Amino acid sequence: MENSAFNISIFTENSIGILNRITIIFTRRHLNIESITASVSEVEGVYRYTIVVNTSLDQVKKVVGQIEKQVEVLKAFYHVDDEVVYQEIALYKVATNKLLNGSSERILRAHNARILTIEEGFTIIEKTGHPEELKRLFNELKGFGILEYVKSGRVAISKPMKTLETYLNELN
Amino acid sequence: MENNKIRGAEAVLQSLIKEDVTTLFGYPGGAIMPIYDALYGFRDSVNHILVRHEQGAIHAAQGYARTSGKVGVCFATSGPGATNLITGLADAMIDSTPVVCITGQVASHLLGTDAFQETDVIGISMPVTKWNIQVTKAEDVAAAIARAFYIARTGRPGPVLVDITKDAQFGLTEFHYPLTQKIRSYSPWPKLCVEAVKSAAELINSAKKPYILVGQGVILSNAEEEFLHFVNHTGIPVASTLLGLGALSADHPLYVGYLGMHGNYAPNVLTNECDVLIAVGMRFDDRVTGNVSKYAKQAKVIHIDIDASEINKIIPADVGIVSDAKAALTELSKWCNKSFHTDWRNEFSRLDKLEHEAVINSAVQPTSLELRMSEVIHLLSEQSKGDLVVVSDVGQHQMITSRYFKYKQPRTNITSGGLGTMGFALPAAIGAKLGNPTKKVVAVIGDGGFQMTLQELGTIMQFNIDVKILILNNNFLGMVRQWQQLFFEERYSFTDIQNPNFLKIAEGYKIENQKIENRAELNAAIETMLAHDGAYLLEAVVEAQENVFPMMETGAAVNEIRLN
Numbered sequence: 001m002e003n004s005a006f007n008i009s010i011f012t013e014n015s016i017g018i019l020n021r022i023t024i025i026f027t028r029r030h031l032n033i034e035s036i037t038a039s040v041s042e043v044e045g046v047y048r049y050t051i052v053v054n055t056s057l058d059q060v061k062k063v064v065g066q067i068e069k070q071v072e073v074l075k076a077f078y079h080v081d082d083e084v085v086y087q088e089i090a091l092y093k094v095a096t097n098k099l100l101n102g103s104s105e106r107i108l109r110a111h112n113a114r115i116l117t118i119e120e121g122f123t124i125i126e127k128t129g130h131p132e133e134l135k136r137l138f139n140e141l142k143g144f145g146i147l148e149y150v151k152s153g154r155v156a157i158s159k160p161m162k163t164l165e166t167y168l169n170e171l172n
Numbered sequence: 173m174e175n176n177k178i179r180g181a182e183a184v185l186q187s188l189i190k191e192d193v194t195t196l197f198g199y200p201g202g203a204i205m206p207i208y209d210a211l212y213g214f215r216d217s218v219n220h221i222l223v224r225h226e227q228g229a230i231h232a233a234q235g236y237a238r239t240s241g242k243v244g245v246c247f248a249t250s251g252p253g254a255t256n257l258i259t260g261l262a263d264a265m266i267d268s269t270p271v272v273c274i275t276g277q278v279a280s281h282l283l284g285t286d287a288f289q290e291t292d293v294i295g296i297s298m299p300v301t302k303w304n305i306q307v308t309k310a311e312d313v314a315a316a317i318a319r320a321f322y323i324a325r326t327g328r329p330g331p332v333l334v335d336i337t338k339d340a341q342f343g344l345t346e347f348h349y350p351l352t353q354k355i356r357s358y359s360p361w362p363k364l365c366v367e368a369v370k371s372a373a374e375l376i377n378s379a380k381k382p383y384i385l386v387g388q389g390v391i392l393s394n395a396e397e398e399f400l401h402f403v404n405h406t407g408i409p410v411a412s413t414l415l416g417l418g419a420l421s422a423d424h425p426l427y428v429g430y431l432g433m434h435g436n437y438a439p440n441v442l443t444n445e446c447d448v449l450i451a452v453g454m455r456f457d458d459r460v461t462g463n464v465s466k467y468a469k470q471a472k473v474i475h476i477d478i479d480a481s482e483i484n485k486i487i488p489a490d491v492g493i494v495s496d497a498k499a500a501l502t503e504l505s506k507w508c509n510k511s512f513h514t515d516w517r518n519e520f521s522r523l524d525k526l527e528h529e530a531v532i533n534s535a536v537q538p539t540s541l542e543l544r545m546s547e548v549i550h551l552l553s554e555q556s557k558g559d560l561v562v563v564s565d566v567g568q569h570q571m572i573t574s575r576y577f578k579y580k581q582p583r584t585n586i587t588s589g590g591l592g593t594m595g596f597a598l599p600a601a602i603g604a605k606l607g608n609p610t611k612k613v614v615a616v617i618g619d620g621g622f623q624m625t626l627q628e629l630g631t632i633m634q635f636n637i638d639v640k641i642l643i644l645n646n647n648f649l650g651m652v653r654q655w656q657q658l659f660f661e662e663r664y665s666f667t668d669i670q671n672p673n674f675l676k677i678a679e680g681y682k683i684e685n686q687k688i689e690n691r692a693e694l695n696a697a698i699e700t701m702l703a704h705d706g707a708y709l710l711e712a713v714v715e716a717q718e719n720v721f722p723m724m725e726t727g728a729a730v731n732e733i734r735l736n
Contacts, residue, residue: 013357016306017294024299065481071303071323074357168356 001056035153086156093148180310181206201249204276206341228599230260235603251289266590270329302330310343322352327360373507383446388415389453395498411439418579434571438523466729565597565621568650595624
């Protein structure tokens with residue numbers, strides 16, 4: 001079975017160690033986590049993890065089964081990229097004097113990026129989008145010399161989905 | 173107000189009383205001293221068994237849980253005490269045994285400082301526990317223990333660890349025990365899908381060669397009666413996994429034998445000839461399936477398991493029923509027709525005859541000079557009429573015991589299945605006896621495994637535990653030796669083991685003992701062992717290079733199992 005990217009969404013109780021319980025399920029199967037994001041959800045006290053992993057459909061089904069089995073996991077889902085709306089955010093630190101060559105406006109417009117701060121020595125540019133979009137801006141800014149680059153993990157919301165509340169009501 | 177308060181340590185004991193814990197196993201140490209101090213005040217209501225090593229404590233708790241159906245409990249201190257539990261936790265996890273371990277931990281202000289006897293037991297035990305929690309405040313003790321018991325015994329049972337810091341044990345708290353009945357994120361009683369049951373019944377009713385595989389799930393859900401009814405009603409032959417042995421009596425006319433790598437011939441071969449395979453409370457371990465890509469491809473598969481993640485994990489199910497075995501079997505019987513399947517059953521008899529001719533007859537009544545493991549177990553089974561709790565260790569003798577002991581009742585077969593933990597049997601037998609005091613308990617152990625946990629003879633001595641120990645001594649690490657012979661060109665790399673004088677060791681622990689080397693002594697020796705009042709050690713010196721057959725080689729399909 002061929003590998004592809006899967007977005008795994010996990011809803012958990014707020015307890016110490018649950019993140020570890022989830023990640024060891026991947027480790028045990030020699031699966032590399034591409035990105036992981038943890039945050040609150042729309043329901044108070046319920047936490048949400050978005051994990052991106054490259055693997056087979058068969059494997060992701062089993063992994064999600066093992067995740068759901070954890071006592072403090074409320075629900076887990078997996079989706080392919082087409083089934084979710086997702087974003088990642090990147091910050092680019094570039095030397096300010098290098099940006100003053102006239103092409104920066106075109107670049108910022110073309111990539112729908114924005115400037116967060118301009119200091120004497122450096123400027124920080126922010127872009128939100130899909131990873132390949134972030135990469136395209138990276139490649140374009142490379143010419144100016146990128147001093148630092150950082151990218152977040154993915155946040156994703158599936159297109160067709162019952163609300164979390166519905167699931168919680170089913171559990172109650 | 174202060175008068176109503178008790179220490180966290182006492183709250184531990186009060187919580188155990190609320191959970192009807194009467195027996196527990198443990199070993200004291202610095203970080204669990206307040207709990208042991210509280211235990212001193214409860215020594216008349218709780219029977220604490222002092223083991224000789226924490227691994228012994230958890231295996232004993234497992235043995236106790238397996239024979240009694242209750243949650244096994246053990247105590248250990250922080251650091252090495254806690255890490256010594258890990259093998260037992262892993263064993264209980266893979267064999268779905270309900271156990272609650274309570275470990276002491278350094279005071280909360282010392283967490284993460286590399287304090288004396290500090291280990292991250294929560295981190296270390298995470299992959300091998302169903303759930304674990306660290307308690308740092310006295311007022312959280314009762315709720316944590318209540319959850320622990322609830323999680324350990326419900327759903328697919330498993331081990332749980334509660335780590336309690338020393339300051340939480342010393343701290344004062346009011347005591348209210350919140351018997352846990354629900355956890356929002358945890359659904360231990362999946363709702364039975366009647367539609368799925370009906371689809372399963374349709375497959376069963378139209379099947380010509382249906383076949384049931386029974387696992388420990390039937391025993392864990394106390395569904396033996398419902399299972400028996402289902403089997404009698406449908407007339408379908410039944411084979412058992414290692415841990416399923418005893419779920420259906422070996423005497424039952426529809427019982428066709430033991431599955432897997434060293435299982436019986438017919439049950440393995442005919443797995444690849446049945447048309448509907450009904451797996452109840454089992455998980456298609458690789459020792460059962462052999463080569464998965466050649467496993468029961470011709471059959472429609474019905475898989476009943478309480479753990480949803482087991483369905484389609486190894487063998488794709490045509491019908492998956494996520495349910496407690498009791499509920500599923502009760503419903504399934506209603507929709508299934510009465511049937512007999514005489515021709516199909518005759519196929520099992522035909523292959524069984526082959527196995528008798530090629531293997532069994534000479535195994536139970538050998539003509540060789542030396543004693544064989546198989547005849548010892550056969551005689552043990554005959555003499556006791558199967559009315560024993562048999563605790564087996566891991567290796568050749570375990571496979572021989574599973575093949576030749578005729579288990580007739582549930583919870584009489586205690587062995588380390590999934591993990592294959594050598595050293596399991598002796599401590600597990602201690603727990604097994606305390607969990608079922610009315611039955612005779614025989615621990616069948618190899619000479620290798622015995623030496624992994626023989627310190628528990630001290631526990632047997634101190635607490636007068638009536639455990640019969642049958643050492644099948646071939647002076648080899650036999651199973652590995654067998655593989656070396658068959659698959660590694662007889663390069664016997666470190667499998668010839670030099671043994672001590674087992675009788676002198678038994679003597680040192682004041683345990684009655686005997687050693688036999690001849691067939692002529694066997695009958696009387698087993699009789700003496702079983703009749704003896706109290707612990708007894710019988711060493712049977714057996715053929716050094718006996719192999720266990722049939723055998724499924726690595727990569728072979730179930731129907732490619734070798735008879736010799």
